[in-house]
Amino acid sequence: MRALFSAVCCFLLSFLAASAQNSPDCRTAIPVCADAPIMGTTDGSGDIDDFDPEVIIQTGCLEKGSNSSANIEHNTGWYVFRAGTDGQIGFDIEALPSPGGIITAEWDFAVYGPFDQTTGQNFCTIVGDGTAQPIRCNYETNDTGFTGIGINPVDGREGAPFVKQSQNTYDEWLNVTAGEIYYLYINNYNTNFDDDPESFILTFTGTSVDNDQDTALDCTLRDEFLGLDITACEGDPDIVLSALNTPVGSDIANVDWTVDYDDDGVIDATLSGTGPFGAELVVSSPNSGRYYAEITTASGTPPTVNDPGGILITFYGIPSLTVTILDDLVYSDQTDPYNVEFVPDGDGDYEYAINGGEFQDDPIFMDVPPGMNEVVINDKNGCGMSDPIPFLVVGYPKFFTPNGDGVHDNWNVYGIDQLSNPTVFIFDRYGKLLKQLDINAGWDGTFNGRDLPSSDYWFKLEYDRDDEGVLVARSVRRHFSLVR
Template sequence: MRTLCIAICCLFFFYFKATAQNSPDCRTAIPVCADAPISGITDGGGDIDDFDPDVIRQSGCLEKGSVSSANLENNSAWYVFRAGTDGQIGFDIEALPVNPGGVVTAEWDFALYGPFDQTSGQNFCGLVGDGTAQPIRCNYEYNDTGFTGIGVNPIDGRVGAPFVRGSQNTYDEWLDVTAGEIYYLFINNYNTNFDGDPESFTLTFTGSSVDADQNSALDCTLRDEFLGLDIIACEGDPDIVLSALNSPAGSDIGSVEWTVDYDDDGTIDDTLTGTGPFGAELVVSSPNSGRYFVEITTASGTPPTVVDNGGILITFYGEPVLDDVVIVDLETSDISDPYDVEFVPQGDGDYEYAINGGEFQDDPIFLDVPPGLNTVIVNDKNGCGTLEQDFLVVGYPKFFTPNGDSFHDTWNVQGIERLSDATIYIFDRYGKLLKQLDDATGWDGTFNGRDLPSSDYWFRLEYDQDDQGVLVARSVRRHFSLVR
């Protein structure tokens, strides 16, 4: 038996809906800078997990093709850069020969996503992978000069055109950036290579900001965060592979040590074993949240050690689950006034809430929720799922008037018929039991056949929690008024 004063609220589970998984390649994108051309190479495989082929069939100008093994992503590479100054940025992607005969077979496409605010706490690659974030520049056309990019084609001086979804640009117009903005660049050879043979390209940044100072146009300190930006993932997502191979040490690796601070409280909790060459890769499985660090000892001793001092914070979020529901304000006087309700989720995910088909809000408190059956939707903004539940607000009149006019002549808990083995005990202000109600008949304001005077009265509600294990909205003890 569970006892509760005043109004209660019961939750009935309705359904849970999962969303697309977070993008594994995107979230381990290689940090790059504008100080030199970047040599890229892909082996034909790609990883289609960035775009679920059953969910995302188009992103900007990119689309899933007719080849059964094709997807938005094949034979691809991901890069991330951070604007160092306000100004103009572009880039050239040049297809390179893959054999001594100088034959170029690759047909490179690209999509550029952003700008993202690094301080926002958003799951950038989750937004890319589930289609929420669309490219702001994109190319899916035949590159007749072997070049594609943003800005001006260096072969024929062709100036990039305004980006329009479905356009036939090989070059898009310049990108105006603000210092601190984060961009993800997806380079893809969708059209030509399904045999696994390596194909290469160079990526060169251009634009007035680069011309002014290529060392500051893009924030080169991002390369010191060579483990990548912090990662938000969902419980049950594929393993995350961290790599120390993109560090400033390059190939000059003698040994690698991985450590982790699981609570992100400044205390190292464990030393971990890496995999791959020199143990330079670390596999992080769900749900092992924590801040991961790496220390590289170089083979040459110059410099002797390389460390990503900030580490990388990996946070796994679970699907939304409601732990409790609380009625937070019953200070109302009208008999039909609704209630203020707070939803209390389990865990510390980034949630938004909506009730009864209304707009989503970040605040879990809703004002003026009517008594009766309602619906709440809890959405994890990191893409880790959506929970929809029906919930019942069981209210009570704040007063009643037993004067025989057929209006508010009796008092009872509204919705008592939905509760299992519910009993209401009514008391006067001194705690004397006046009435016990077991059904929806209600109380007529009498005791042993005598009319009781106008005053405030109290009640206690007891009931059995039903077989569905419903949650109960807690409330404080209140009273109601008898008015004659």
């Protein structure tokens, strides 16, 4: 534990650093640590507008408050922290009085996680669309000026598990594992509708903090002052990066911004920041790249602060793809089963589904049915889903049912018009020729005007296949079933 004087100095630094800026958006959440209290404000609304129990999937956490209209994202602030050790973490959000000495703020919060940073997943997308639900939240009426996780320092009341409309402004402790990422959303309900920011003090608590406040949360996250890598969608609102989130706070003389658009280690451009010292950078879609901020301090100690890893911002568009037929009668000697690969145009995180089935991550589908099929590609970053894309697999069905219901009433080679010089002959099981097919009509299961019985029948398909520019005669003999 640091000496009292040192802690007070850190507190004053936090006060100066945080009172001038805020992140209203999950994507640019401010990295924080537990080594000193944090002075915060809420002065904006982000793009996650469905934090509402009437809209988002309802959970015990979201139903805890007695005033459902409080559960909105407006006049908010976002923070992100990484557990430094295994143990117990909580926090206090303390309302500060206005200049007139009156506390008018009504603080609420939600905690999302734990997230694994190594997965490369876009956490704020799954927070925004409701896939990731808060694991702790409280928007009950505050009667002590405090809300948070752990124990209310005013009345000693300990946070409890979900009890609907419990009116306890504290939630139960977080049991964390080192390396886990958590996002903290703080909302000022009383000023949601007039955009009047007010201040609070955020102090982390718990046994991990009691043991060592310098390691309870991973303070190296704060060195990544531009935040975690951001995945966004083309057409999303501008992303504002702030160099005010550094450990030096407002001790800034100048900020130099650069970008590596290809993320190949080569700086492509120098950019101009906005605001005091050029400390903010507006990044618009679709300018993907790794962005860096180099800060020259006003005090000269240290002379510069540079986030060596920068922040990678990637904008994804609505996905599209190319269909590659691996195995069918046109592209290989394989007649059954038929296999297809989908090659996406882009480098997003995609999943695929064919013919209304379940999505899968693997772009290769085995045993695809012959004939016309449809594929849908979905961007798991939340940037959209394609319309169904039709594709044809040239092959033959294993059965047909000529019962007049309009479904599988005729047998033919699907996509036969894609073959070169095709001819199809139908035989019974004894080798008797029953039909030379009309390519456009197929076979209706009759011979000389009489319905043939349910049985196995044989066919011979002759066609020419292009083999590296040379047409090679091919012949396929297989059987299929007539089912009545």
